Amino acid sequence: MTAPLLSVQPIRGLVDEKFQVVLKNLSPGSPLTLHSLHHSEDNDHWEGFGYYFSNNQGTVTVAEDESLGGTYKGTEQMGLLWSMRPVPGSRTGLRLRKKDVLTPMVVIISAYRGHVSEGFQEQCPLASVVTERWYVAPGVQRISIMEKGVRGTLFLPPGPGPFPGVLDMWGGGGGLVEYRSALLASHGFVSFALEYLPAEEIATTELQYRYFETAFKIIQDHPLVVSDRVGLFGLSFGTSIALTMSAYFITINPRCCVCISGSHVHPVKKALSSVFDEMHKNLHKTRFDEDNCYIWRDLILPIPTDPELKVEVGMIKCPLMLVVGEDDQNWATVESAEDIARMMHSAGNDHLLTTLSYPGAGHLIEPPYTPHFRSSNFLLHNTREKVIMLWGGWTKPHADAQEDSWEQILAFLRLHLHSSLESVPFAKL
Amino acid sequence: MEKGPCPLLLVHPTRGLLDEKFSVLVQNLPPVLDVTLQALIHSDDGDFWEAFGHYVSDSSGVVNAVDEASLGGTYDGVDPMGLIWSMRPVPGSRNGLRLRKHEVLSPYIVHISAYKGHLSRGFKEQTALASVVVERWYMAPGVRRVQIAEGGLIATLFLPPGPGPFPGLLDLWGGGGGLVEYRSALLASHGYVSLALEYLNPSTADGSTTHVGREYFEAAFTLLKQHPQVCGDRLAILGLSFGASVALGMAVYSPVIQPRCLVCVSGSHVQPVKNSLDDVFAAINENVKNTRIDEKNQVIWRDLLLPIPKDPAKKVDVGQLQCPVLMVVGEDDQNWPASESAEDMREMMKKAGNSELLSVLSYPKAGHLIEPPYSPHVCASNFITGGKKLMVLWGGETVPHCRAQEDAWKKTLAFLEEHLYSNSVR
Numbered sequence: 016m017t018a019p020l021l022s023v024q025p026i027r028g029l030v031d032e033k034f035q036v037v038l039k040n041l042s043p044g045s046p047l048t049l050h051s052l053h054h055s056e057d058n059d060h061w062e063g064f065g066y067y068f069s070n071n072q073g074t075v076t077v078a079e080d081e082s083l084g085g086t087y088k089g090t091e092q093m094g095l096l097w098s099m100r101p102v103p104g105s106r107t108g109l110r111l112r113k114k115d116v117l118t119p120m121v122v123i124i125s126a127y128r129g130h131v132s133e134g135f136q137e138q139c140p141l142a143s144v145v146t147e148r149w150y151v152a153p154g155v156q157r158i159s160i161m162e163k164g165v166r167g168t169l170f171l172p173p174g175p176g177p178f179p180g181v182l183d184m185w186g187g188g189g190g191l192v193e194y195r196s197a198l199l200a201s202h203g204f205v206s207f208a209l210e211y212l213p214a215e216e217i218a219t220t221e222l223q224y225r226y227f228e229t230a231f232k233i234i235q236d237h238p239l240v241v242s243d244r245v246g247l248f249g250l251s252f253g254t255s256i257a258l259t260m261s262a263y264f265i266t267i268n269p270r271c272c273v274c275i276s277g278s279h280v281h282p283v284k285k286a287l288s289s290v291f292d293e294m295h296k297n298l299h300k301t302r303f304d305e306d307n308c309y310i311w312r313d314l315i316l317p318i319p320t321d322p323e324l325k326v327e328v329g330m331i332k333c334p335l336m337l338v339v340g341e342d343d344q345n346w347a348t349v350e351s352a353e354d355i356a357r358m359m360h361s362a363g364n365d366h367l368l369t370t371l372s373y374p375g376a377g378h379l380i381e382p383p384y385t386p387h388f389r390s391s392n393f394l395l396h397n398t399r400e401k402v403i404m405l406w407g408g409w410t411k412p413h414a415d416a417q418e419d420s421w422e423q424i425l426a427f428l429r430l431h432l433h434s435s436l437e438s439v440p441f442a443k444l
Numbered sequence: 445m446e447k448g449p450c451p452l453l454l455v456h457p458t459r460g461l462l463d464e465k466f467s468v469l470v471q472n473l474p475p476v477l478d479v480t481l482q483a484l485i486h487s488d489d490g491d492f493w494e495a496f497g498h499y500v501s502d503s504s505g506v507v508n509a510v511d512e513a514s515l516g517g518t519y520d521g522v523d524p525m526g527l528i529w530s531m532r533p534v535p536g537s538r539n540g541l542r543l544r545k546h547e548v549l550s551p552y553i554v555h556i557s558a559y560k561g562h563l564s565r566g567f568k569e570q571t572a573l574a575s576v577v578v579e580r581w582y583m584a585p586g587v588r589r590v591q592i593a594e595g596g597l598i599a600t601l602f603l604p605p606g607p608g609p610f611p612g613l614l615d616l617w618g619g620g621g622g623l624v625e626y627r628s629a630l631l632a633s634h635g636y637v638s639l640a641l642e643y644l645n646p647s648t649a650d651g652s653t654t655h656v657g658r659e660y661f662e663a664a665f666t667l668l669k670q671h672p673q674v675c676g677d678r679l680a681i682l683g684l685s686f687g688a689s690v691a692l693g694m695a696v697y698s699p700v701i702q703p704r705c706l707v708c709v710s711g712s713h714v715q716p717v718k719n720s721l722d723d724v725f726a727a728i729n730e731n732v733k734n735t736r737i738d739e740k741n742q743v744i745w746r747d748l749l750l751p752i753p754k755d756p757a758k759k760v761d762v763g764q765l766q767c768p769v770l771m772v773v774g775e776d777d778q779n780w781p782a783s784e785s786a787e788d789m790r791e792m793m794k795k796a797g798n799s800e801l802l803s804v805l806s807y808p809k810a811g812h813l814i815e816p817p818y819s820p821h822v823c824a825s826n827f828i829t830g831g832k833k834l835m836v837l838w839g840g841e842t843v844p845h846c847r848a849q850e851d852a853w854k855k856t857l858a859f860l861e862e863h864l865y866s867n868s869v870r
Contacts, residue, residue, distance in 0.1 A: 016675065016867060017608075017609055017610055017611050017675045017678055017864070017865055018606065018607065018608050018609060018610065020635050020861070020865055021606070021635075022635075024464075025457040025459070025460060025464070026461065026584045026585060026633075027457070027459035027460070027579075027581070027585065028457060028459070029458070032456075032457070039865070040865050040866060040867055042867070073867070121585065123586075123605075125606075139607050140606065140607060141607075142606045142607070143586075143605055143606035143607065144584070144586060144604075144605055144606065145584070145585040145586025145605045146585065147459075147585050149459070152458045152576070152577070153458055153459065153553070153576075153577040153578060153579050154575075154576060154577030172576075173575055173576050173577045174450060174453070174557075174572065174574050174575035174576060175450065175571050175572050175573075175574070175575060176449070176450055177447065177449055177450060178449050178450065179449045201458075203449075203452050203454075241447065241448060241449045244448070244449055429452070429471075432449065433449055433452055433471070433472050434472060
């Protein structure tokens, strides 16, 4: 007898695309485990699995059938990807992030007899296929930027252009994170992944707001970019920068702004370095959970009433999308979003605001189908101490938040950056 | 006022297998704009092939090739895959070309672009409104390609990923000879261990070809049967053109070759393939005077086997077939009398009482080269035989031929799955 026939379609997809997993030619009513395995660039193994029974035709269709247990439950078409976690025995505090975006994430999808929860490596699967998950579409170009003191990576979509542009800023973890920009370029945006906190350096005193202004202009001036169609995209500390730029910078004009898991609370009208000083002053508010994970959400609480201590969001002139996870344990983003809405309402510009708020989601709201981590290793800036940071969120609602928010973010960016309509309609959700 | 961004051209998926469909959508165009969608490939042989369709954007500035009809170009009607199957060499190309991928480890790179206006030529001189790059693969990730050079065999084995065991396929092409890998790579991507076998060397300068005999095919079949990842009693032969004749002959006359089923595309049972191929070619060549040349100097070989002989000694005794056979026939086949052969086979099998094993897919206006879907159709192309280069007429009209390819492949995969994978008792 032959092995059962396992198919995944498409076998090569972008990271944010769905796939169909179907297993055929089993005996009816057989217990099966569908399993995903990924060997990361950091040399760790990640896996996810779901328990199924084949139907009367001897088939399992992941998009239609219910997983009865494993790392995900219920009818979850993409559960094999978003529910992945490090295999037992792995190092702790891991986070799955792709560094080389020009190669795909290779995921092996297998079927095992019975309902297996461990020891997959020792068993022989019934069937196995190899899928590729790409951050870049074919034809996307990656260009290292080191210009006017600004460092980062530019991703260009294929085609003659011109294209809208996005300045893509990650958070306080620092370094150069490219994958989101690669994915945005695969959707038709020139996207600049900006490095502004080098991973190795402690000193942030050198960092000026001018750095971000220069970065924005580099995008605007690029021959393939439509200069009045450049937006801002920030996550965590990147949000603080994006809000500051939108409200105060008069030399640049972002067309729209996406802010994930961020806040408007930081000392403004001072050097950027004072932001970190302010943070250090509040470190005593750090709490710890039962696993000794760092909880930083209280550092900016209570939300100050003093206008010197937060961005004047009433001055923002472009459409703004805020994305927050209601279980964010790292930053008080829910309270910040509420305060931003209140301030914009007072100022009369809240028609520009769209807020997406997700119950059960944590801080790291990333592109869809990538695994969720409730906590992970983090290097503290001042002491260079390695701690475990609690990000929050529960896997299933967090995965749903990633999927829904990405779809809405892309629609928002397309509406404001791509659309040829003269008026800029606004969606309030 | 600044110009806005270019329209958004979205093709999904951007990386697909050769037999997968894609969708094409263009957004943010001005409303009611004439638009041409064009696809361009730079082949392994260095030629450029292109296809194009003419559309008009709707009132919201959208062209959706999945729902809307192309109004003209190299294809019309509702079919975004027309951008692939209706491809032909760009004006100014060499004659008699056929699009075939020699190197299956890399994909076809297809540039799909949108242009303003209804263009039929001069694409290179225009700037596209938007452009994307699409990869079309014969091989899924994890499929392994193994070159075989043992026991005198010249072949390439393709293995699906996973432990197996898998059903096995012996993949035979036709009289053009050589080692053609792409169909086997695709079949392995669908879960079959597939052996692409070279059994005819392309002609040497002095006109001789190296012919083999029954032992060669038996050795190939045995290699598959004994492979540790192959399920030895779940084997089939897929043959096109002369490969189909081999498949029929071996299934009947070789005690070693016992396939579970056969797929014969554009083939014939005339001139039984029993032992040496030299004998078979000699028998066929007795009718070489029946070669016709049309007004374009294209060679028509279908009459070399006509009329279908009444003498059973001159045909494979298909009444002895013991496994299901799927015959795929193009009714406008100008190279081989596939239709007449299929009819005669049915008669023979009715008389012998085994006609329930025979299924025939017969496609009006399809030609000889019924390939995996979306392969461009060529009515005639260069063919080298006896050291000479001829232009051989294959037949078929483009649209019905390409529809036939799509339908036949789907049914072929279903047939193989039914007989090789399915565990239901028959």
